[in-house]
Amino acid sequence: MALNFFDQFLSPTHLGIPLVLIAMIFPWVLYPSPSNRWLNNRLVTLQGQFFNRFTQQLLLPLNQGGHKWALILLSLMVFLLSINMLGLLPYTFTPTTQLSLNMGLAVPFWLATVIIGMRNQPTAALGHLLPEGTPVPLIPVLIIIETISLFIRPIALGVRLTANLTAGHLLIQLIAT
Amino acid sequence: MADRPVPLAERRLMDVKLAELPNWLGKRDFTPNGLIRSVRGGYDRYFNKYINVKKGGIGGIAMLLVGYIALSYAWEYDHIKHDRWRKYH
Numbered sequence: 001m002a003l004n005f006f007d008q009f010l011s012p013t014h015l016g017i018p019l020v021l022i023a024m025i026f027p028w029v030l031y032p033s034p035s036n037r038w039l040n041n042r043l044v045t046l047q048g049q050f051f052n053r054f055t056q057q058l059l060l061p062l063n064q065g066g067h068k069w070a071l072i073l074l075s076l077m078v079f080l081l082s083i084n085m086l087g088l089l090p091y092t093f094t095p096t097t098q099l100s101l102n103m104g105l106a107v108p109f110w111l112a113t114v115i116i117g118m119r120n121q122p123t124a125a126l127g128h129l130l131p132e133g134t135p136v137p138l139i140p141v142l143i144i145i146e147t148i149s150l151f152i153r154p155i156a157l158g159v160r161l162t163a164n165l166t167a168g169h170l171l172i173q174l175i176a177t
Numbered sequence: 178m179a180d181r182p183v184p185l186a187e188r189r190l191m192d193v194k195l196a197e198l199p200n201w202l203g204k205r206d207f208t209p210n211g212l213i214r215s216v217r218g219g220y221d222r223y224f225n226k227y228i229n230v231k232k233g234g235i236g237g238i239a240m241l242l243v244g245y246i247a248l249s250y251a252w253e254y255d256h257i258k259h260d261r262w263r264k265y266h
Contacts, residue, residue, distance in 0.1 A: 019252045026245055030238065032224055041229045043238065089242060091250040091257070 019093045027082035051078070076105070084165060097169065099162045106158035114150070 034044045055074050059067055080096065087094025095101050117125035129146040130139065193201045205211070227237035250257070 019249065022248065022252070029220070029241060032228065041231075042233050043228050086242075086245070089246050089249075091246055091253060093249060093253070 020095050020098070023086070023093045023095050024083070027079065027086065030082060031078070054078075076109075080105075080161075087165070087169070094165055094169065096161060097165045099158065102158040102161045103154070106154040106161075110154040110157070 031047060032044060034040050034048060039045075040048070051074060054077070055070050058073055058077075059070055062069070083096055084094065086092055087096070114125075129143050129150070131142070131146075134142055190201075206215070227233065227240065
């Protein structure tokens with residue numbers, strides 16, 4: 001019986017090396033870089049097909065300018081996907097259960113989108129703060145509300161990822177004991 | 178049957194006699210570059226033997242994952258040993 005159901009989320013160290021380092025570097029091993037050959041091995045071929053389809057789906061709603069984000073979005077998604085799936089194996093450690101990692105991913109991304117939006121099209125970026133068709137008396141209140149929701153977004157998204165993964169692992173442990 | 182004597186530093190691990198093991202370890206290249214080179218060399222050998230083949234199966238990746246599980250278990254042993262089945266806690 002576990003002493004405390006949340007013990008599984010402590011970050012273990014051994015010989016001074018935290019397991020989180022290994023857990024974050026291991027996905028790198030699973031994705032070998034494709035060679036110049038026409039026909040690669042099965043693993044690289046399968047991964048290539050998956051990445052192609054994924055990127056295609058991801059970029060469907062974006063115009064040409066948005067395609068610049070393809071690389072970073074794809075790499076982020078693959079990183080998170082592999083880390084979370086590897087956390088399902090027995091005895092492994094999932095780094096995304098730690099709030100620090102999720103906030104470290106959420107805040108820079110969100111801040112980047114806000115700043116780039118403000119730089120390139122300030123009017124349109126500020127215009128997002130007011131939905132279309134609001135009655136005139138409601139405008140000041142709604143702008144305040146939208147600003148607050150904009151600033152809370154990274155915290156909400158980061159905490160959401162942490163909570164989802166933690167809840168999943170906790171549920172598995174509760175069912176198991 | 179007389180092979181040419183190869184210097185100790187250049188032999189592979191399987192060719193080193195047990196008594197010579199500490200000497201062999203002492204001669205290996207433990208600089209950061211050397212470590213990176215040996216890790217990369219090991220990875221390339223594994224990759225080319227099990228994954229980069231014409232009809233690779235699930236074994237190549239499965240061995241990696243099992244090794245990862247074993248490593249995580251060993252890393253967390255001190256923490257997990259509290260979870261043993263006991264009559265009295």
